[in-house]
Amino acid sequence: MKKEMAVCPDDGFPLVGTFMVMGAEYYCLKCRGAYGMLYEDHAKETPARLKKKEEAEKVVRFLSGSINTGGGKLQNCKKCFPDKGEGERYHVSHLTDEEKTAEEAAELILKMLATA
Ligand SMILES: [Zn+2]
Numbered sequence: 001m002k003k004e005m006a007v008c009p010d011d012g013f014p015l016v017g018t019f020m021v022m023g024a025e026y027y028c029l030k031c032r033g034a035y036g037m038l039y040e041d042h043a044k045e046t047p048a049r050l051k052k053k054e055e056a057e058k059v060v061r062f063l064s065g066s067i068n069t070g071g072g073k074l075q076n077c078k079k080c081f082p083d084k085g086e087g088e089r090y091h092v093s094h095l096t097d098e099e100k101t102a103e104e105a106a107e108l109i110l111k112m113l114a115t116a
């Protein structure tokens with residue numbers, strides 16, 4: 001039996017499962033597209049595709065900690081979860097300079113990879 005794997009509907013690049021992008025379960029490292037379960041395509045699983053997927057997973061796992069996608073709070077952030085009161089609704093509304101730099105760097109890496 002031939003196994004199948006999720007690939008990008010645009011370019012056939014193996015999709016990586018991630019929660020980096022809100023509302024999308026899959027991410028394409030090549031075109032930076034985010035896809036929900038409904039939009040994935042399928043292709044035969046091959047050693048080359050599997051390898052690409054593994055590499056993409058590593059990159060995405062490494063970078064996803066630096067990318068803030070707009071929704072939600074950050075667990076151990078004092079502004080999101082102050083000792084008193086509600087806290088700010090979105091962590092992105094009070095990013096530190098360090099977080100902004102990390103995010104810019106992560107964005108740049110993704111952009112470079114996409115055009116490689
Ligand atoms: Zn793609």
Ligand SMILES: [Zn+2]
Nearest residue numbers: 077079080091
């Ligand atoms: Zn926060």
